[in-house]
Amino acid sequence: MPLIADRKDFVDPDTCCYRCVMNGNNRMLSSGVAFFLKHDDGIVHPYGPHCAAETLGGRDGLKGIPDFTARDVDQPGGGESGGGAGGSEVPVPQDAALRDAAIAKRYLLLRMEKVANIPGINPMVRYQPLQTIYQDFLRTGILEPADVTHILAIERKVTTPTNLKTNNLLDVYTAETKLTRRIKESISPKDKSYLEGIRLWLREKLRLSAKQIASAKIKIHSSAFEN
Ligand SMILES: [Zn+2]
Numbered sequence: 001m002p003l004i005a006d007r008k009d010f011v012d013p014d015t016c017c018y019r020c021v022m023n024g025n026n027r028m029l030s031s032g033v034a035f036f037l038k039h040d041d042g043i044v045h046p047y048g049p050h051c052a053a054e055t056l057g058g059r060d061g062l063k064g065i066p067d068f069t070a071r072d073v074d075q076p077g078g079g080e081s082g083g084g085a086g087g088s089e090v091p092v093p094q095d096a097a098l099r100d101a102a103i104a105k106r107y108l109l110l111r112m113e114k115v116a117n118i119p120g121i122n123p124m125v126r127y128q129p130l131q132t133i134y135q136d137f138l139r140t141g142i143l144e145p146a147d148v149t150h151i152l153a154i155e156r157k158v159t160t161p162t163n164l165k166t167n168n169l170l171d172v173y174t175a176e177t178k179l180t181r182r183i184k185e186s187i188s189p190k191d192k193s194y195l196e197g198i199r200l201w202l203r204e205k206l207r208l209s210a211k212q213i214a215s216a217k218i219k220i221h222s223s224a225f226e227n
Contacts, residue, residue, distance in 0.1 A: 003055060004141075006036040006044050007109075008067040010177045018045035019055055032181070033069045035062060064098035066106035068114060071170040071221045074178075097145075103166070104151040105143055108134055110169040118176055120203045124164060130154070162227035163206045171224040172206050178218040 013032040020027040027048070034046035037055060053059045110116075112134040116126040133147050143151075155166055162168060179199045186192040198216050202208050207225040208216075 003040075004038045005052065005056060005062050005065045006038045007065050008033065008035050008062075008069055010034075010069055010072075010174075011046050012181070015046055017048040017051050019047055019051035032074070032177075033072065035065075064102045066102050066109060068106065068110075068170065068173060071167065071174050071224065073221055074219045100152060101143055101148050103155075104148040105137075107155045107166055107169075108137060108143070108151050110166065110173065111164070115169050115173055115176075118172075118203055120200065122204055122206050124161075125169070125206070127154070127164075165227075167223075168206065168225065168227055171221060172202060175202055175208055175213075175218060175220050175224070178220065179216060182216060182218060 010032055011029055011034045013028065013030050015029050015034065016026045017029055017034070018037075029046060029048055035049060035052035036044045037047055037052060038044050047055060052062060056062065108130060111125060111127045112130055115121060130151070133143070133151070137143055137147075154160060176199065179195055179202065183192055183195045183199065186195060195216055198208065198212050201212065207227075209225075213220060213224075
């Protein structure tokens with residue numbers, strides 16, 4: 001069975017590209033972003049953009065996957081580019097149905113898993129009415145067109161608060177990832193607990209102020225949390 005592209009997501013910047021490691025080269029994904037490909041055994045491994053496309057036999061194989069890094073402003077272009085073209089991130093043209101499916105998958109996973117599973121996250125994130133679709137998706141890996149329509153309708157509903165829409169959830173996920181990296185890198189206990197305080201706030205309020213972003217020294221989208 002061929003490999004299947006699963007998602008584009010953050011990784012620790014010292015994570016190695018799976019294909020490079022198999023070729024005896026422990027090249028790190030220093031951009032902090034990877035394409036995850038699902039192998040025959042169901043295990044998902046991280047790849048750099050160039051290696052992901054090579055492994056799938058072209059960039060078309062990366063179409064229609066959810067991109068959890070879409071609001072990241074901090075991607076210098078792939079740590080493993082090696083030959084120029086591999087690192088530069090040109091958006092893959094996609095047809096509308098594929099694009100909608102990817103957006104719906106991403107919203108489902110943000111609300112039921114990615115953001116919902118962050119410890120201490122505001123319980124509003126997890127949305128019980130999506131539970132059945134989520135469980136079916138975990139089992140089959142497929143979202144039926146009716147599910148895509150249903151999920152997109154929830155995201156776009158006027159009664160869905162702005163902080164539970166895609167962009168804000170992506171900003172929360174991005175800020176959480178970057179704060180956690182900063183906490184891991186911090187040497188002084190004082191810095192660590194200061195950053196942990198900001199992270200607690202983010203998890204509860206689903207937003208950060210411009211002052212908090214600046215003092216935490218994290219780079220996030222310029223329009224993040226403006227809702
Ligand atoms: Zn590689």
